[in-house]
Amino acid sequence: MATVTLNDVRKVYPGGVEAVKSVSIAIPDKALCVLVGPSGCGKSTLLRMIAGLESITAGTVSIDDRVVNAIGPTERDIAMVFQNYALYPHMKVYDNMAYGLRNRGTPKDEIDRRVRETAEKLELTPLLERRPRELSGGQRQRVAMGRAIVRNPKVFLFDEPLSNLDAKLRGQMRIEIKSLQRSLGVTSVYVTHDQLEAMTLADLLVVMNAGRVEQVGDPLDIYEKPASTFVASFIGAPPMNLLPVTRGEGGGFSFADGSAVDAAEGHKDAATFGFRPEDADVAFDEDVPSGALTLAAEVEAVEPVGADSFLYCAAAGSQIVVRVAGRAKARPGDQLRVIVRPEKLHWFDGSGKRTD
Numbered sequence: 001m002a003t004v005t006l007n008d009v010r011k012v013y014p015g016g017v018e019a020v021k022s023v024s025i026a027i028p029d030k031a032l033c034v035l036v037g038p039s040g041c042g043k044s045t046l047l048r049m050i051a052g053l054e055s056i057t058a059g060t061v062s063i064d065d066r067v068v069n070a071i072g073p074t075e076r077d078i079a080m081v082f083q084n085y086a087l088y089p090h091m092k093v094y095d096n097m098a099y100g101l102r103n104r105g106t107p108k109d110e111i112d113r114r115v116r117e118t119a120e121k122l123e124l125t126p127l128l129e130r131r132p133r134e135l136s137g138g139q140r141q142r143v144a145m146g147r148a149i150v151r152n153p154k155v156f157l158f159d160e161p162l163s164n165l166d167a168k169l170r171g172q173m174r175i176e177i178k179s180l181q182r183s184l185g186v187t188s189v190y191v192t193h194d195q196l197e198a199m200t201l202a203d204l205l206v207v208m209n210a211g212r213v214e215q216v217g218d219p220l221d222i223y224e225k226p227a228s229t230f231v232a233s234f235i236g237a238p239p240m241n242l243l244p245v246t247r248g249e250g251g252g253f254s255f256a257d258g259s260a261v262d263a264a265e266g267h268k269d270a271a272t273f274g275f276r277p278e279d280a281d282v283a284f285d286e287d288v289p290s291g292a293l294t295l296a297a298e299v300e301a302v303e304p305v306g307a308d309s310f311l312y313c314a315a316a317g318s319q320i321v322v323r324v325a326g327r328a329k330a331r332p333g334d335q336l337r338v339i340v341r342p343e344k345l346h347w348f349d350g351s352g353k354r355t356d
Helices: 043-049 094-104 109-119 137-149 167-184 196-202 217-226 229-234
Strands: 005-012 018-026 034-038 059-064 078-081 155-159 185-193 206-209 212-217 239-247 254-255 270-275 280-283 292-305 308-315 318-325 335-340 346-349
Touching: 005 043, 018 043, 018 059, 018 206, 018 212, 034 043, 034 196, 043 059, 043 078, 043 155, 043 185, 078 137, 094 109, 094 137, 137 167, 155 270, 167 196, 196 217, 206 217, 206 229, 212 217, 212 229, 217 280, 229 239, 229 270, 229 346, 239 318, 280 318, 292 318, 308 335
Parallel strands: 034 185, 034 206, 078 155, 155 185
Antiparallel strands: 005 018, 005 059, 206 212, 239 254, 239 270, 270 346, 280 335, 292 308, 292 335, 308 318
């Protein structure tokens, strides 16, 4: 097994475009690290540098404490699973899985053993004599994973492997990938733009933005305590409600519509405050808990999603979303109060960084 360490890694393309800006990450042995961020944030470029498919402008990439900057992809002992499967259409499933081992000169009986053992794990045994065109998208993805697994690499690299699948199949494959990675115990780096995929898969989550790492940590820790407004708005569905505030001469805060904020003690540098949709309650005429932040709101839309409903409301000069259990009693046009306890608030400064 292996650790993967990136130390001040940069990638600058001709013309001065800096795609990756001084990224440092330490990925523990056997961990599944997910790089998540919007399109163009540098996550796939970073993965390709780990793989050796992209040159490194500065910094070092180490696999198992060995700097691999000058080492080619085939010598890094990694296996990569691509978005488009990259299967040979004229080869049967068995031959696609065996191809890399044959190129390495692995004995025929060893190839057969590894392919069949892996096919059994991935429930591909009945499909070994089929060609890719005869397989579903999920089956093709399993074959691509099987081709990587038979090599027994030190590191697995996944480049948005589920993006071509429908929503239901993506959910199934997430579970399979997580279970398989745990059972194999292989250090893995996984790239996705889907924050739900990132949250459910990651042991270590890396949130990227514009070539930089915004936050690294346990997925739930990042969700509960985002380091910046970018992370707060990117992680979570719906994302965190973020409302701008201004500080008056008397030390108090006010919202964009001029209404006062009465729960801002200890956050003198705050320029934005936020709360998760599930961390707010709504009230019509009920008493408001003492010390809670209260926003006068008008319901603009109601979105039922099964067990819960989302209320989209205009409040404090902004639009906010509140998650309520079951069927929503509110209807568009209703006036209500949104209540948030102080301990559920998040405060950010003018640069978008967390203030506590």
